[in-house]
Amino acid sequence: MASIKPVTKKIINSPETCVDDNLRGVVATYPQLQLHPKHRVITVRRLEDSGRVAVLGGGGSGHEPFASGFVGSGMLDGAVAGGVFASPPTGHVLYAIAQLFKYNSGGVLVIIGNYTGDRLNFGKAIEKAKIAGMKVEGLIVGEDVASSKNKTGGRSMVGEVLFYKLCGAMSAKGYDLPAIRSMAAEAEKHMATLGVCLSACSLPGQPPLFEIAADEIELGAGVHGEAGIAKVKIGTAKEVVKMILDQVVGHLKLVSGDRVVVTIDNLGGTSFLEMNIISAETKDYLEAKQIIVERLYSGHLKTSLEMHGFQICLLHLNKANGDLWLELLDAPTAAAGWTGGEASVRSEGEHVDDDSLLQSHVQKxxxxxxxxxxxxxxxxxxxxxxxxxxxxxxxxxxxxxxxxxxxxxxxxxxxxxxxxxxxxxxxxxxxxxxxxxxxxxxxxxxxxxxxxxxxxxxxxxxxxxxxxxxxxxxxxxxxxxxxxxxxxxxxxxxxxxxxxxxxxxxxxxxxxxxxxxxxxxxxxxxxxxxxxxxxxxxxxxxxxxxxxxxxxxxxxxxxxxxxxxxxxxxxxxxxxxxxxxxx
The missing domain is CATH 1.25.40.340 (DhaL domain)
Structure with a gap:
């Protein structure tokens, strides 16, 4: 008889209320945001029409700070949350669209993660909003290498957060809805992500979703607690990063001289020490191939509860649009979850020590x-x-x-x-x-x-x-x-x-x-x-x-x-x- 796995400990009030309690915590921490509790929607507080395009994101909960953590000027205007790893219902998405359109007459661009539930519920809400006379467009994004050969394309991974930043910055600059959607659709063609996990996550009130041997990792793990496409033996940080980037670089067909933006996403349970090591190894790998790392972002962006693992996403800054994308990523934002900023801008010069400073000032x-x-x-x-x-x-x-x-x-x-x-x-x-x-x-x-x-x-x-x-x-x-x-x-x-x-x-x-x-x-x-x-x-x-x-x-x-x-x-x-x- 199979043994029953124990429920994982979590500091929550109850599995039934954890999503709503989480959203209350977001607006308690950032009072400038507005919670619409019945519909699990968070928006920027507005009293008058901005005249520009609003950007809406969202999906299942359990991926925090995605998506409500990216609501703020320069990124999302609103986010709608579903249950843990579950798409929000059509009615809640429609409410979010209507709320944003009320204060953003330029229209609403809805970024949709490439998952069946999100495609259906967000898609239906968009069609209903159009029938009601709202100016709205949707864009389905998904850049996962592991699932890229699926009929509907790769799953949406941490790259979705980059779309929030790109589209939010274009909106702030006054671009119209067709231009923003067209830019995002083009960027998706030049983005790829692959991740690994060392241990599974668990839904509130449940045991871990799967088991991994102590000496193994799951390659191609998703953000909904899914196991990967293959179990492989764990290696050093350098070896694991190489295993991931070999596939991502190959998928994007990157060559010497290409420029990239790197996003390293903490799946929830990976220490800062590990993440910094992963960042260093990623930069070393790419520079060894003479691929120019223009920006490297790292942190909790689109997590999978407490999963111990990470994803690496590359955006190829092509000749046609690369400079624009970099400009948009560098644009200011008030969104709390965004880890980029002035300190992320690439700088020339080696990292060296001035050993003379450590020489004793006490004369021997x-x-x-x-x-x-x-x-x-x-x-x-x-x-x-x-x-x-x-x-x-x-x-x-x-x-x-x-x-x-x-x-x-x-x-x-x-x-x-x-x-x-x-x-x-x-x-x-x-x-x-x-x-x-x-x-x-x-x-x-x-x-x-x-x-x-x-x-x-x-x-x-x-x-x-x-x-x-x-x-x-x-x-x-x-x-x-x-x-x-x-x-x-x-x-x-x-x-x-x-x-x-x-x-x-x-x-x-x-x-x-x-x-x-x-x-x-x-x-x-x-x-x-x-x-x-x-x-x-x-x-x-x-x-x-x-x-x-x-x-x-x-x-x-x-x-x-x-x-x-x-x-x-x-x-x-x-x-x-x-x-x-x-x-």
């Missing part, structure tokens, strides 16, 4: 006391001991971090340890202030993240304190220690008692200062013991700073990972010095 010179050859030997051994302690205890620190962090404390500090060992191969240890500064830079670049920032802050502050010292002695060490902790508190926000590495550092510093006049080996022994106790004490503390403060205390049953790491470092250096300094 003979600052602070210099170290003798013997002292340099002890410093080198101390740093090796710290590095080896971090590397050896990677698993322990990861485990301690997994309960209240992201489980990478050990990984991060292992990287630091390895970087320290690499640094020691050819560095100068003559000036402790310079060594501490170098270590702060290594923490920033090799550790990264929050831990890298904390270590970098503490070490750089300690470096400045040593640079001001007159002698290399325990008083200078204590001053550097305190300056490091103060910097961590100032910028990190934590204090002793907050269950962080500062609990170890503070406990050890107190012991160090208390035993400052004692024999050096006893001083180091007491310091190592205090560091150990400081780390152990964090077991019973409530986290009030750092990542652990965001987590329930029930997950924190062991020492803080950062506190333990600090104890490991202090214990390693203290034990090394005890074993190697003269009595």
């Amino acid at each position: 010179s003979a600052l602070g006391p210099s170290l003798s050859t013997k002292e340099q030997h002890l410093l080198r051994g101390s740093l090796i001991a710290i590095a080896e302690a971090f590397i050896k205890n990677e698993a322990l620190l990861n485990r301690l971090d997994s309960g209240c962090g992201d489980g990478d404390c050990g990984i991060t500090l292992k990287r630091f340890g390895q970087a320290i060992l690499s640094y020691l191969k050819d560095c100068s240890l003559e000036y402790l202030s310079n060594v501490l500064w170098d270590l702060s830079e290594i923490a920033e670049t090799d550790m990264g993240g929050t831990s890298g920032g904390i270590y970098s802050l503490g070490l750089s502050a300690a470096s400045q304190a040593i640079a001001s010292a007159k002698l290399n002695n325990v008083e200078a060490w204590l001053s550097a220690w305190k300056h490091g902790m103060q910097a961590i508190t100032k910028y990190g926000g934590a204090e002793p008692g907050d269950r962080t590495m500062l609990d170890t550092l503070h406990a050890a510093a107190v012991a160090f200062e208390h035993n400052l006049k004692e024999d050096l080996k006893l001083l180091l022994k007491k310091t190592a013991e205090a560091a150990e106790e400081g780390a152990k004490a964090t077991v019973d503390m409530i986290a009030r700073a750092g990542r652990a403060s965001y987590v329930s205390s029930e997950h924190m049953v062991e020492e803080d990972a950062g506190a333990r790491a600090a104890a490991l470092a202090l214990r390693a250096v203290c034990h090394f010095l005890i074993d190697n300094i003269a009595v």
